[in-house]
Structure formats: structure tokens, C-alpha cells
Amino acid sequence: MRIGVGLLPVPLRNVAITAMEVASLHRMFPGRAIVGVGHGVQDWMGQVGARVESPVTLLREHLVALRALLGGERVTTDGRYVRLDDVALDWPPEGGGGGVLAGATGPRSLRLTGEAADGTILTASTNPEGVRKARQLIEEGREVAGRGAGPHPVVVYLLTATGADAADRLRAELADEGLESVSDLGVAGDAGAVAKAVERLAEAGADTVVLQPTGDEPDPEGFVRFAAEEVRPLVP
Incomplete structure (x- = not known):
């Protein structure tokens, strides 16, 4: 592990x-x-x-x-x-x-990760379009530094809620973070819905997607088990 x-x-x-x-x-x-x-x-x-x-x-x-x-x-x-x-x-x-x-969010920091880091971490406030834009900025930094060859892994967090009240908990978390107006951010639902959200981020350029539970997740241990046993097998 x-x-x-x-x-x-x-x-x-x-x-x-x-x-x-x-x-x-x-x-x-x-x-x-x-x-x-x-x-x-x-x-x-x-x-x-x-x-x-x-x-x-x-x-x-x-x-x-x-x-x-x-x-x-x-x-x-x-x-x-x-x-x-x-x-x-x-x-x-x-x-x-x-x-x-x-880790980076703004354009200058994202270019910097391309120039001087071996990979980039993006926060849970990054939707698939944000991943695409981040990839572009990272590549700009890599080109400036002459580091175009070789891998540069991108890690992004995905705010995730599952269970009967998943949609309400996700909505509350996004509102608390001031992110309710950002489209296609976070996922609420069963393993299939979560796996599709992971795939969208991967298609946008993410190499690793970290499932981040809401702050009021009622069963953290169960959430880890859900990610490993139900979601992971559905992701290619």
C-alpha cells in the first residue's frame, strides 16, 4: 500500500x-x-x-x-x-x-509545478475542465524548463458522498466551501456514479483520483471499504 x-x-x-x-x-x-x-x-x-x-x-x-x-x-x-x-x-x-x-491552484503555481516538481496535486475544487486547464499550464512550465520528456503525474481530489443522504451532504459541503456554483464538482451516489466521476477526471488528464469524503461522513471506515471494494473494481 x-x-x-x-x-x-x-x-x-x-x-x-x-x-x-x-x-x-x-x-x-x-x-x-x-x-x-x-x-x-x-x-x-x-x-x-x-x-x-x-x-x-x-x-x-x-x-x-x-x-x-x-x-x-x-x-x-x-x-x-x-x-x-x-x-x-x-x-x-x-x-x-x-x-x-x-500542490497548486493558480496559474503561476501550476506552471511552477511543471518547472520544478515531479508531479502536481490538485484540490477537490477542481472539476474535469479545471484538470484540463491545469494540465495545459503544467506543460507550459515543463516546456520552459526543458522538462517536456517523461511523465508528470497529476493527482486530484474528488469530493465524494454515498448513502441515503449523499446528495444533501455533498450540496452542504460545496456550499460551506463556497463552491456550489462550480459545475460538475464532486459526486454523490452509488459505486457506479462515483466510478464514472473518476473516469471523467482521468479522461481530463488526472493520473490519480483520491476520493475525499465529506466532513460529516458518518462512517469513515465504511467509506474506505466502499472505495476499495465497490468503486475500484469499476475503474479501468
Whole structure:
């Protein structure tokens, strides 16, 4: 079983500490950890005194340094936010641990993930058309950085509700997030309906679709079982 972290907010973390922790995970559990980093929720970053003036600059510097450290490089850099003096991991993971994904929503951040990350994480506020647009922006970033060849996995969350009151719970969740006006967002229904929603996102360019239960999901364990035993067999 692979475990994804989506995601570690870079304003809260020194890149050297992140690299040490990620390397430890990869060395203890080879091939199992999928690591993502990102801006973090800006309001939350402000609440804890970690909000920065340029989140995109910070994410770029963090990604470049983190991927280099995990790749076994010795890094010296004096950026706007990330400063390292001759830093290297004693025990880097083999092959860099499989790469680092980055979360993004806006155009600048999406292009940045194409330039500097090994994959992109999209939130549950992304419908199939949003995935298509994200793919285009990611590819623009990859082209600028000369990284057009090779895979760039895209992960997207799908807000999912099932059961007798599924439609009401999904509608309430979208309203609470201010997303009720966004078309084709989230899915409520049985395994067949959920599988079709997954396929729509995959056809739009998603490589991995994560089913995200509503905040008031009455049976989280049952939801996981539903995803694994009922939905997964219906997805090609």
C-alpha cells in the first residue's frame, strides 16, 4: 500500500528538516511514500505567523533545494527564503525517493509545478475542465524548463458522498466551501456514479483520483471499504 502526504506546507518547514524526514520514510519503507509540498492555506499560515510575501518564490526555492537534497547533492544556496550552506544528507534515498509532488491552484503555481516538481496535486475544487486547464499550464512550465520528456503525474481530489443522504451532504459541503456554483464538482451516489466521476477526471488528464469524503461522513471506515471494494473494481 502506498501512502500519500498531500501536502506539507513549506512556510512551516525548514527544507533541510523536510529532506531528512522524507529520506527517512523512503529508506524505511522503500516505494511506499508519496510526498507533496505546497503553499499551505494562506489564512492558516497567517494565523501561525508563517505567511510570506511571495509564496511562489518560497515554493520554487523549497522544491529546487528539496529535490537536490533527496537526489544526494550537496547544496549551497542563498535565496530569498531558503538558505543552505554546504548541506547534504548522510543517507539520501535511492533514486531520490521517487520525486516530490507539489500542490497548486493558480496559474503561476501550476506552471511552477511543471518547472520544478515531479508531479502536481490538485484540490477537490477542481472539476474535469479545471484538470484540463491545469494540465495545459503544467506543460507550459515543463516546456520552459526543458522538462517536456517523461511523465508528470497529476493527482486530484474528488469530493465524494454515498448513502441515503449523499446528495444533501455533498450540496452542504460545496456550499460551506463556497463552491456550489462550480459545475460538475464532486459526486454523490452509488459505486457506479462515483466510478464514472473518476473516469471523467482521468479522461481530463488526472493520473490519480483520491476520493475525499465529506466532513460529516458518518462512517469513515465504511467509506474506505466502499472505495476499495465497490468503486475500484469499476475503474479501468
